Each structure stands twice: as structure tokens, then as C-alpha cells.
Amino acid sequence: VTTAASGASHIKFGNVDKYTVSRLTLPGAIGAFVGACFLSNLPGDVIKPYISIFLFTLxxxxxxxxxxxxxxxxxxxxxxxxxxxxxxxxAGFVDSTGGGGWGPITTPVLLARGNEARKVIGSVDTSEFPVSLAATIGFFISLGWEQVSWVWVFALMLGGIVAAPIAAWLVRIVPAHLLGVLVGGLIIFTNIRTLLTTFKVDPTIISLSYVTVGLVVIISIFIAVRNHSNRPNASTAEYPNDQKQMLP
Structure with a gap:
């Protein structure tokens, strides 16, 4: 429900590339279903650090x-x-076996290719609904309904429904140069957390790492804003059209 609300909101605000969605959805759903069905026999915790290193680099x-x-x-x-x-x-396989991975894997790969940030985020979120649905079906088949905490399910659904249109609207209006910095910083933050907790690093070092990443992101935002302000035509619209866009 949450991913469906998010996808509908991104479609409404024009943040979706139909080509990308159509080619990610089916393989993502297949990967998620397979991963969910065989989760009990897969060493997901062993794979996580290697995926996090790759995503941290991206x-x-x-x-x-x-x-x-x-x-x-x-x-x-x-x-x-x-x-x-x-x-x-x-991405679908990792999403169901590692407790998350659809957005963290597909988003940085598409951004690294130079695709428009808002289109990447909108397309990834829109294609996530069938992926989540397939993973859910796989878990129900493998584990049964009794393993589900319905209180958590309904709480997450409610929060997602409220937050989805707000997030899609922000993706639409936030300048691309700031959106790119924020996405990159969030990817670094989430994956450094995974790496440090996996290797059982001292909590003090983990906290210092979080603060360091936060400071790096703040400084990066200032640099991105400065570079954008120094552009000859910085006052022009950030998104002149959907085909060609100059980013700072």
C-alpha cells in the first residue's frame, strides 16, 4: 500500500520514466519472490557487507x-x-533477502549513468510496488500469515500513505543539484551504518562517523549551491523540459 501510494504520487507529479519502470518491474518482482521463498536458506547477512561496500562507493x-x-x-x-x-x-533478490535493497541498489546505478535525479527516484519508487507485492507473496508462502505483525504493518501503511505525496512533491520541486547531493549523502549514510554495525565497531566511532557524514553532506550542499549560483544562467528554470537539462 505504501509503495502504491508513493508510485501514484510520483506519476501525478511527472517524476516517472515509463520505459525504465516497464523494464525494471517484472524482473524485480521475480527476483523478490525467489529471494523471499529461499530466504531461510540464504546467508543474507554474509552478502550485506559486500553490497554495502559497492553502494557506498557509488x-x-x-x-x-x-x-x-x-x-x-x-x-x-x-x-x-x-x-x-x-x-x-x-535488486529484487537483495531487497527480500537483505531486508531492503530495491531503492539503495537501483537508484545509485541509474544516477551514476547520468539520468535525471527526480526521474530516477520516481521510477524506482513506482516500480517498487509489484516488487514488494511479489516479496510479500513469497514470504506468506514460505513463512505463513502467523509470522506477520499486523500492528507494524498498519502503522507503516498509514505513515507511508501520508508521507508519499509529500515526498513526491519535494522531489519535483527540489533543484537537481541539491537532490543529487542529498541522495548521494543518504546512500553513504545508510551503507556506512550497515558496514560499521556488521563489523561490530565501537559505538563511539559509529556516532562520530554519522556526524562526519552529516558534516560532509552539509558542506557539499553549500558547494553545490555556490557552483549553481556561479553559473551564467543560474536564474533560469531548473527543468526547462524533460528531454534536455543542464545540471550544475
Whole structure:
């Protein structure tokens, strides 16, 4: 329900690339179903650190991409079906076996290709509904209904329904250069948390790492804003059209 509300909100605000959604959805659902059915026999905790290292690296790349280069041209070249299908399969599989991974895996990969930030976020969120549905069916088949905490389910549903349209609206209006920095910072933050907790690092070091990442993101925002302000035509619309866009 939450992912359906999120997808509907992104469609309403024009944040969705139908091509990407159509080619991610089915393989993602298949990967999620398979992962959910075989979760009890899969070492998800063993795989997590390696995936987090990969995503952490992508997060750093995205962050640097939006703060170092003063002018970035958004790529109009979409990923091919041969690229999107395995991406969807892998992300869906990890999503159900690792307790999350659809957005953290697909979003940085698509952003690293130079796709428009709001379209990436909207497309990933929209395609997540069938992925979540397939994973849910897989878990019900494997574990049964009695394993579900319905109080948590309804609480998450309610919160998601309220937050989804607000998030989609923010993605629509937030300038692309700030959105890229925020997404990169969030990817770094979530994956450094996974790595540090997996290797049982001292809590003090973990807290210092969180503060450091937060400071890096704040500084990166200031740099991105400064670079954007120094552009010759910085006062022009951030999104002149859906085909061509100049990013700072």
C-alpha cells in the first residue's frame, strides 16, 4: 500500500520514466519472490557487507559528481533492457533477502549513468510496488500469515500513505543539484551504518562517523549551491523540459 501510494504520487507529479519502470518491474518482482521463498536458506547477512561496500562507493561517486563539476549534462540515453533486467533481478533478490535493497541498489546505478535525479527516484519508487507485492507473496508462502505483525504493518501503511505525496512533491520541486547531493549523502549514510554495525565497531566511532557524514553532506550542499549560483544562467528554470537539462 505504501509503495502504491508513493508510485501514484510520483506519476501525478511527472517524476516517472515509463520505459525504465516497464523494464525494471517484472524482473524485480521475480527476483523478490525467489529471494523471499529461499530466504531461510540464504546467508543474507554474509552478502550485506559486500553490497554495502559497492553502494557506498557509488554514493561517494554521486556526491562528488554533483559538487566537483560545475556543469553536468543529464544523459538522455536510457539503460537498455539487457542492463535493466539483470539490475531488477539482482535488486529484487537483495531487497527480500537483505531486508531492503530495491531503492539503495537501483537508484545509485541509474544516477551514476547520468539520468535525471527526480526521474530516477520516481521510477524506482513506482516500480517498487509489484516488487514488494511479489516479496510479500513469497514470504506468506514460505513463512505463513502467523509470522506477520499486523500492528507494524498498519502503522507503516498509514505513515507511508501520508508521507508519499509529500515526498513526491519535494522531489519535483527540489533543484537537481541539491537532490543529487542529498541522495548521494543518504546512500553513504545508510551503507556506512550497515558496514560499521556488521563489523561490530565501537559505538563511539559509529556516532562520530554519522556526524562526519552529516558534516560532509552539509558542506557539499553549500558547494553545490555556490557552483549553481556561479553559473551564467543560474536564474533560469531548473527543468526547462524533460528531454534536455543542464545540471550544475
Amino acid at each position: 554514493g561517494v561517486y554521486i556526491l562528488l559528481r554533483f559538487i566537483i563539476q560545475k556543469q553536468i549534462v543529464t544523459s538522455n540515453k536510457r539503460m537498455s533492457a539487457k542492463q535493466l533486467v539483470p539490475l531488477g533481478l539482482f
